[in-house]
Amino acid sequence: MNNQTEANKRWQEKNKDHAKYLSNRSRARSFIRNQATMEDLDELRNLIKERELKLQE
Template sequence: MAKYTEAKARANKKWDEKNKERKKYIIKRSTAKSFILNLASEDDLELIEKYIAQRRENLNDISSR
């Protein structure tokens, strides 16, 4: 993999500092996807499906207000 130039590294660092919440969201989403695709057992997947259903209900409740 090619190394970044100094300018690219500075630009990345500037973006990271300016977008801390977005970066945190992206990292957590990536971690969840990796867990589901690579490590989760059948029991884990069943629990995750329940969590997704709960989250959808919460989002529906919020959007219907």
């Protein structure tokens, strides 16, 4: 492994929660851009609205 790869691995070990958050966010964006159907997008819109309301409480 090169130095950057080792540094990345160390960072991920120290920041597991944030690394998981970033990975999940990346997968969600990729799904929306590349695979989501109209039905998926409708459901996601509703879920986003619900989440926004919850975060505003």
